Amino acid sequence: MYQIKLEMKIAFMTNTHTFLAKLIHWTFIPLYAYGIFKQVDDLNQLKDESFLNFEILFAIVFLIIVLFRYFYMKDTPTLLGAHNELPKGHLFIAKTVHRLVYFSLIMLPTTGLLIAALVSLDIKGVEIAVSIHELSADLSYVVIALHVGATLYSRFKGEGLWNAMVPIWKETEKNNSTLVSKLENLEHKVYEKIEKVID
Numbered sequence: 001m002y003q004i005k006l007e008m009k010i011a012f013m014t015n016t017h018t019f020l021a022k023l024i025h026w027t028f029i030p031l032y033a034y035g036i037f038k039q040v041d042d043l044n045q046l047k048d049e050s051f052l053n054f055e056i057l058f059a060i061v062f063l064i065i066v067l068f069r070y071f072y073m074k075d076t077p078t079l080l081g082a083h084n085e086l087p088k089g090h091l092f093i094a095k096t097v098h099r100l101v102y103f104s105l106i107m108l109p110t111t112g113l114l115i116a117a118l119v120s121l122d123i124k125g126v127e128i129a130v131s132i133h134e135l136s137a138d139l140s141y142v143v144i145a146l147h148v149g150a151t152l153y154s155r156f157k158g159e160g161l162w163n164a165m166v167p168i169w170k171e172t173e174k175n176n177s178t179l180v181s182k183l184e185n186l187e188h189k190v191y192e193k194i195e196k197v198i199d
């Protein structure tokens with residue numbers, strides 16, 4: 001019995017993201033929050049040259065960090081910490097959400113830079129660029145909320161991925177409650193449907 005418990009504990013300690021992956025993941029959150037909260041309130045603010053230059057610099061730094069992170073993480077297996085092999089349908093959903101997170105995080109500074117270029121060069125179409133910029137912000141809220149929700153759900157089930165990225169409130173064992181078994185049965189039906197489409 002003790003041996004089994006020990007093995008389970010060891011399993012919960014393996015397969016973790018690298019220190020750099022965790023560092024980027026967690027330090028990126030204040031950067032994103034700053035970008036969202038400092039947002040430009042209206043187009044007229046961009047007439048102030050030093051304000052505009054700061055926005056451009058911020059967008060470039062933000063974009064470089066997101067791209068660096070993307071290329072650093074791209075070959076890391078998705079849901080790395082999971083103890084059991086995950087269904088293809090599950091991985092497909094997780095990868096899609098991660099890709100949408102990256103897409104929204106690339107679109108935000110890119111469309112911001114586009115706005116800056118259109119304003120500086122006095123070219124028409126700024127309103128369209130602003131609309132795409134706002135849509136990118138909305139997409140980022142939705143996909144990040146989905147990501148955090150899914151992560152908390154996984155933490156509740158005790159699948160192991162939480163421990164691979166989150167340094168606090170560690171999982172200690174798989175949740176084997178009847179509620180979790182019922183939810184997992186439901187999930188598997190969804191994954192099977194997805195697998196029929198993607199295979």
Ligand code: HEM
Binds near residue numbers: 028029032101166
């Ligand atoms: C601005 C907020 C956040 C963003 C943009 C974000 C983005 C991402 C992305 C893109 C990944 C995939 C790995 C990578 O490429 O880095 C990831 C992994 C992960 N995130 Fe977040 N995240 C955010 C907040 C959170 C929060 C608040 C939690 C915990 C409650 C969390 C938990 C995790 C976990 C457990 C993983 C590992 C999943 C795996 O192994 O594939 N994230 N995050």
Ligand code: HEM
Binds near residue numbers: 052056111116133138
């Ligand atoms: C990473 C960089 C950036 C982030 C995270 C960001 C974020 C945001 C957010 C969250 C909004 C509000 C969207 C909404 O209401 O749904 C916004 C609006 C806006 N941003 Fe950005 N932004 C960035 C870069 C830039 C840059 C470089 C410019 C131009 C120099 C810019 C110009 C604007 C403008 C003109 C608006 C609309 C203001 C209005 O409602 O009239 N942004 N931004």
